[in-house]
Amino acid sequence: MGFDKFGGVSFTSEAKVADFVSYLEQGKVMASSCKKCRRVYFPPRVDCSNCLTSDVKWFEIGSKGKLLTYTRVNYGPAGFEDDAPYVLAVADFEGGVRVFGRLSREINENDIKVGMALKPIVANLPDEKVLYEFAAA
Amino acid sequence: MREVAVVGVGMTRFGVSENTNVEMFSEAAMEAINESNLEPKDIEALFFGNVFGSHEEGQANMAPFAVADIGVPNIPATRFEGACASGSVAVRDAFIWVASGYYDIVLAGGTERVLAMDTPAATRAFAMCSNSYYEGPAGITFPGVFAMLAHLYSHKYAIPLPKLKEQMAMVAIKNHHNGKLNPKAHFQATIRDLMEARIARATQRGQPVPTWADEMEFFRDIKVNPMIADPLQLYDCCPFTDGAAALVLASIDKARALTDKPVLVAGVGQCSAGSLADQKDYTQMKSRILSAKQAYTQAGIEPPDVDLCELHDCFTIAEIVAMECLGFFEFGQGSRAVARGETEIGGKIAINPSGGLKAVGHPIGATGARQIYEVVKQLRGECGERQVAGATIGMTDTLGGDAGTICNIILRRGW
Numbered sequence: 401m402g403f404d405k406f407g408g409v410s411f412t413s414e415a416k417v418a419d420f421v422s423y424l425e426q427g428k429v430m431a432s433s434c435k436k437c438r439r440v441y442f443p444p445r446v447d448c449s450n451c452l453t454s455d456v457k458w459f460e461i462g463s464k465g466k467l468l469t470y471t472r473v474n475y476g477p478a479g480f481e482d483d484a485p486y487v488l489a490v491a492d493f494e495g496g497v498r499v500f501g502r503l504s505r506e507i508n509e510n511d512i513k514v515g516m517a518l519k520p521i522v523a524n525l526p527d528e529k530v531l532y533e534f535a536a537a
Numbered sequence: 538m539r540e541v542a543v544v545g546v547g548m549t550r551f552g553v554s555e556n557t558n559v560e561m562f563s564e565a566a567m568e569a570i571n572e573s574n575l576e577p578k579d580i581e582a583l584f585f586g587n588v589f590g591s592h593e594e595g596q597a598n599m600a601p602f603a604v605a606d607i608g609v610p611n612i613p614a615t616r617f618e619g620a621c622a623s624g625s626v627a628v629r630d631a632f633i634w635v636a637s638g639y640y641d642i643v644l645a646g647g648t649e650r651v652l653a654m655d656t657p658a659a660t661r662a663f664a665m666c667s668n669s670y671y672e673g674p675a676g677i678t679f680p681g682v683f684a685m686l687a688h689l690y691s692h693k694y695a696i697p698l699p700k701l702k703e704q705m706a707m708v709a710i711k712n713h714h715n716g717k718l719n720p721k722a723h724f725q726a727t728i729r730d731l732m733e734a735r736i737a738r739a740t741q742r743g744q745p746v747p748t749w750a751d752e753m754e755f756f757r758d759i760k761v762n763p764m765i766a767d768p769l770q771l772y773d774c775c776p777f778t779d780g781a782a783a784l785v786l787a788s789i790d791k792a793r794a795l796t797d798k799p800v801l802v803a804g805v806g807q808c809s810a811g812s813l814a815d816q817k818d819y820t821q822m823k824s825r826i827l828s829a830k831q832a833y834t835q836a837g838i839e840p841p842d843v844d845l846c847e848l849h850d851c852f853t854i855a856e857i858v859a860m861e862c863l864g865f866f867e868f869g870q871g872s873r874a875v876a877r878g879e880t881e882i883g884g885k886i887a888i889n890p891s892g893g894l895k896a897v898g899h900p901i902g903a904t905g906a907r908q909i910y911e912v913v914k915q916l917r918g919e920c921g922e923r924q925v926a927g928a929t930i931g932m933t934d935t936l937g938g939d940a941g942t943i944c945n946i947i948l949r950r951g952w
């Protein structure tokens with residue numbers, strides 16, 4: 401189990417980092433960091449490419465994020481046709497964690513500004529699926 | 538390493554095709570082989586670009602069917618896949634094998650029948666070239682990726698979005714202008730031609746006749762130019778297109794015996810990048826900057842030496858960012874250079890004299906080879922009305938995924 405619960409359409413079921421999705425189900429958006437060299441990974445990884453060890457710890461992405469860029473997608477790919485329009489974004493969080501994801505529908509479109517404060521949240525989708533999003537902080 | 542030259546090129550008329558991927562490739566390959574004064578039996582190996590054959594026609598392992606179709610069923614035939622850069626990646630490897638002395642004469646190129654998929658399916662297939670584990674499940678699309686790039690560019694260089702959008706529109710106007718002069722292009726019409734066709738259609742049908750004052754007003758009209766992913770509208774995007782392109786590469790000694798006009802492969806580069814969020818600043822794509830540097834170093838030239846460049850204008854903003862990463866303009870100056878006409882045929886550097894992906898179309902497995910086709914024809918002086926006068930050095934630039942794969946090839950006259 402794991403990645404089959406992640407997002408609108410996922411082609412992946414199992415993964416070494418499946419804990420990421422289990423944490424989302426608990427309402428937590430997590431990154432991983434290497435216990436040996438402390439390198440931070442998002443999307444999370446279990447194997448560290450810096451020191452070639454595989455001992456990581458999970459930590460929650462901080463709530464102080466900033467919007468780097470965004471777009472309102474009016475035409476979605478197959479599986480997302482009825483979902484569009486939706487807003488995609490890239491945001492920077494503390495500790496150099498850069499995250500691509502969706503902007504929450506709670507944010508009014510006229511309020512979207514590059515540099516606005518954001519925090520990660522977990523959105524519950526139909527069929528018990530989960531996705532992380534960015535909400536106004 | 539030995540010197541290597543392009544001795545023959547071929548491509549199909551790009552557009553909507555009723556032919557299979559393999560049939561299209563055969564057509565392009567036969568043209569390239571005939572132009573080279575060779576026969577299929579002279580070809581030692583095929584380096585073949587194709588991305589979505591499995592989705593388009595249920596056909597994997599396409600390369601061996603392609604060589605069988607041109608009458609050399611037993612030579613090694615290998616597929617190269619680097620998303621939208623697949624054709625370029627195949628050509629670069631073909632070059633390396635001939636340069637190394639392993640082969641003397643090889644065929645390289647690619648084919649793609651994108652329109653065998655409907656638009657949502659093609660949008661999803663293309664999106665598979667981004668990170669499918671994390672980005673796909675959020676509904677990423679390629680217009681979305683480049684739309685975010687446009688917002689980033691506007692913010693970073695403090696160019697108000699309405700201004701930037703006008704400069705982006707000028708990329709489309711230029712490329713459609715060039716495409717009208719290219720008999721192999723998908724769209725052989727200027728933006729003005731497209732406007733007039735709509736006016737004529739409305740008049741004929743007794744519908745309200747549009748009254749756009751100029752191209753910019755047409756671009757702003759979301760009824761005819763719908764917003765795909767803000768700020769990118771329909772005419773900021775390249776079309777889905779079917780097509781194939783092929784070229785024959787030969788060692789320089791063989792090449793000189795075959796043609797008076799061998800086009801030398803002077804330098805090549807290829808680099809990778811991880812996921813979108815792993816890229817520090819995707820207005821200044823590191824993979825592209827490093828790849829171009831490899832090609833310039835090998836060719837022993839600098840960006841100002843390049844007379845024309847066929848680059849990856851999958852979206853209007855993509856052309857502007859590519860021009861800067863390749864060193865033709867300072868970072869943040871590309872959009873202004875377009876507005877000043879510096880990238881037109883006859884300008885400081887001719888960018889996409891073929892019409893680019895925007896007007897020629899973008900069959901992703903074939904595009905890289907199609908770009909080389911244009912540069913070869915330009916260097917030989919065979920481009921008629923769209924000829925870049927006196928061109929001696931040309932370059933190609935192809936981007937796969939969200940800059941995950943970048944490939945650059947520099948060509949120069951060998952006579």
Ligand SMILES: [Zn+2]
Binds near residue numbers: 435438448450451453
């Ligand atoms: Zn480590």
